[in-house]
Amino acid sequence: MGQTMRSPRGPRCIALVGPFQSGKTTLLEAILARTGAIARAGSVDAGTSFGDSSPEARQHKMGVALTAATTTFMGESYTFIDCPGSIEFAHDMHAALPAVDAAVVVCEADERKLPQLQIILRELEDLGIPRFLFLNKIDKADARVTEALNTLQPASRIPLVLRQIPIWNGDLIAGYVDLALERAFVYREHMASEVIDLGGGDRDREKEARFSMLERLADHDDALMEQLLEDVAPPRDAVFDDLSRELREGLICPVLLGSAVRENGVSRLLKALRHEAPDVAETASRLGATGSDASAYVFKTSHLQHGGKLSLARVLNGQFRDGDAIHASSGEAGKISGIHALISGSDTKRQQAGPGDLVAFGKLDAVKTGDTLSNGKAMPAKLVEVLPAPPVxxxxxxxxxxxxxxxxxxxxxxxxxxxxxxxxxxxxxxxxxxxxxxxxxxxxxxxxxxxxxxxxxxxxxQPSIGYKETIRKSVTQRGRHKKQSGGHGQFGDVVLEIAPMPRGSGFTFGERVVGGAVPRNYIPAVEEGVKDGLAKGPLGFPVVDLTVTLVDGSFHTVDSSDMAFRTAGRIGISEALPQCQPVLLEPIHTVEIVCPTEATAKVNAILSGRRGQILSFDTREGWSGWDTVRAMMPEAEIGDLIVELRSATAGAGSFTRTFDRMAEVTGRLADQIVAANRPAAA
Incomplete structure (x- = not known):
């Protein structure tokens, strides 16, 4: 007796996610080849893959943007979204995940990639997306699968439930036993696996592993628990139903085995998706797309060189037709000009799109990634809020x-x-x-x-650092501008008092002129001239945290003008500042770093080597095996911090920063900064 027969559910959308270089694109190639969407699987290394087809991806041999491809399996339509694995290109994944029905997490038993795996699983958990784990590169495994599972389990907050166990031929894995189906299969390279009889030793292993799987399922099924306690074999269909229900409810993460490069385990993965992955109706319910109007969620925007703008969207309910007027949750409106679907890797036009379809709407110029679309009369509510990670x-x-x-x-x-x-x-x-x-x-x-x-x-x-300068001493300075070259001349004369103010005060201007020494209508021009002079102080940077007061001056009834007094103000402040004991200021930021606990000591050393003052470090709230480190750091030292940080944390660490204050820089370092700035300022 096999799995329960049922009618097709309509198009489904599956995300392929996982740590960098885990084999996601290779798995997409294997799926497309196995389902007949492409003649044969391409190679990432050879630059022949359908995924990662952009010049940048080919050059760097890594995913730099998501790839979507639609294919059919056993009469049902599936769109697979291959998401980049690098944390640097994770925004595509963040935006796409809300639209999918389920995710396949592609990984290998590599402790170094656990932090990246944990980040991905955490996001899937928070979004409530059902997920399978595809333990890839099983042909190169050097550890038992149960050991691999013990290695990976800390990355997941729900149990990783082994669905298959390997059949060993010496030190090589030759096939697998499906614990739910109770059948054994031998791998055939680039072909579907072949059913074989289960040998005696493997049969004992299968019974033990199947019982372990059923025990996990019984944690959320009292009837199954009773059957196990009474040593009654549960019906196979009931086991599949439990696997499906607990997957959808986020109670378990089933684990399947395979080798994407050899196309091993691909058919069984597809069958698991077919039977157990939810459809668009459940996804629409999860997102709250329950209205009567058609709705779609835009998760990617592309600009084609000759095809204009495309908005990649998942239709959640209703029908969209070519030419439909649409409203976006942002308040913008537009008209669909072309509906494109990725079928077998080619751009195919269609007249309409219905629930579950993943399509590209043409020339919706005002629509942005993250928008919800509707072809009803009212502006739809925004279903998804996708915020980019802070830049680093x-x-x-x-x-x-x-x-x-x-x-x-x-x-x-x-x-x-x-x-x-x-x-x-x-x-x-x-x-x-x-x-x-x-x-x-x-x-x-x-x-x-x-x-x-x-x-x-x-x-x-490299971007310029926001250095500034201030003063330590008060002075009084006259600024005088007099020019005569025939006809009306130029005359402006001011006396300025300059004094330092507390850090962060900025700049204030005042006047105490008596007796009309400087007519009131010229005072604003004096202030503008002072501001001109503060744009670059004696050290070469903007001057802040001082107050300037106009206290006296003189004018000429014919030759004085706004421009003359503005020039006088600039001359006065420029001549005064070198006498005010100028001092260099540099911006200081509060930096908060998140990193795996085993890398915390390295992170502390990095911060100390960059003039960082460590304020605190503690466990990261809600994250097992992670820490949060807070420090004060000069902006000049943060520039390429992320490069060193990612190197120390296997690509998983990141940080946020907030400007805190300006602080004095003195001595040799200040001299070096001023000297380095002079050629650029010249």
């Missing part, structure tokens, strides 16, 4: 050719639409365009896309 690394950009300045700005806006985890900031002080991202590779790929996709070559350099 920056580079300043400029067009290599000045005539491309406008083109660069437009290209950056499109890049940001495609990838909201990029942040673009125009630094008013330095006039730099600063691009913030999630890491070194993230910014490198963004720069490559500007060149490859938009034809904009850029130059990059």
């Amino acid at each position: 690394l920056a580079m300043a950009l400029s067009a290599a050719d000045r005539k491309d300045d406008v083109k660069l700005g437009q290209a950056l806006l499109r890049l940001n639409e495609e990838d909201p985890s990029l942040t673009i900031i125009h630094n008013a002080q330095t006039h730099d365009i600063v691009l913030w991202g999630q890491g070194e590779m993230h910014l490198r790929v963004a720069q490559e896309r500007l060149q490859e996709r938009y034809g904009v070559a850029v130059k990059s350099h």
Whole structure:
């Protein structure tokens, strides 16, 4: 007796997620080949895979954006979303996960990747997404599967339940026993596994492992518990129903074995998805898409070189037709111009899309990633809030050719639409365009896309640090501007009192002029001139935390003007500042780092080596095996902190930072900073 027969449920969407280099794209290739969507599986290393097909992905041999592909298995439609494994490109995964019905977590028994695995499983748990774990590279396993499970279990807050055990041929795994189906299979490379008779020794192992699996299921099924206590074999269909129910309710995470590169275990994975993964109706209910109008969730935006803008969306309920007017949860409106579906890896147009379909809507220019769409008359409620992770690394950009300045700005806006985890900031002080991202590779790929996709070559350099300067001493200084060159001349004369103020006070301007020494209508011009002089002090940086008071001066009835008094104010402050004992200030930030506990000592050493003052470290709330470290650090030392941090934490650590205060820098370090700034300022 096999699994219960039922009618097809409609299109389902499955995410392939997992740590960096766990084999997700290779598994997608194996699935597409096994289901006949492609003639044969491609190779990531050879650059022939359907997934990771962008020039940047091929060049770096890693996923840098999600890939979606639709195929059919046993008469049912499935769209698989291959999500990048690197934490630097995780925003695509964050945005896509709410739209999927289930996830396949691809991993291997590697302790070094446990922190990355824990991050992914934690997100799936928080979103309430059912998940299978596909223990990949089983052909290279050097440990028993039960040992591998013990290694991986700390990454999951729910039990990892082994669904299969391997059949060994010496030191090699030759096949597996399906504990739910109670059948043995031998692997055949690039082909479906073949059913074989179960040998005596393997039969004993199967009974023990199956009982262990049933015990896990019985934790949430009293009837099954009674059967086990009474030594009654439960019906096979009841076991499958329990597996399906407990998966959907987030009580267990079933574990399947395989080798994506050899296409081993792929058919059994697909059958598990077919029988046990929920459909779009449950996903729509989870997201709260329960209205009568059609609704869809946009999880990715793409700009094609010749096809315009595409909004990748999952239809949750109702029907969308080509030409439909739509409303977005952001308040924007538009009209669908083309509905595209990824069928067997090709871009296929269709006239409509219904519940469960994953499609790309054409030319919805005002729609952004994260929007909910409806073709009803009212603006839909926003179903999903996807917030990009705080940026951790920056580079300043400029067009290599000045005539491309406008083109660069437009290209950056499109890049940001495609990838909201990029942040673009125009630094008013330095006039730099600063691009913030999630890491070194993230910014490198963004720069490559500007060149490859938009034809904009850029130059990059380290962003300027927000140094400032202040004063320690009060002085009184006259500023006088007099110029006569025939006709009306220029005359302005002011006396300024300059005094330091407490840190963080900024700048204030006042006046105590008596007797009309400086007419009142010229006083605002004096203030503007002082501000001009404060833009760059004697050390080369903006001057802050001081007060300037206009106390006296003189004017000429013919030659005085706003410009003359503005110039006098600038001269006065510029001549006064070198006498005020100027001192350099640097920005200090509060930095909060999250890292695996075993890396905390390394992180503390990194902070100390970067002039960091460690404030505290404690266990990360709600995260087993993680710590949170808080420190004060100069902005100048944070620049490439993420590169060293990721190296020390196997790619899993990250941080946030908040500006705290400006602090004095003295001695040799101050001299070095001032000297380094002079060539750039010249």
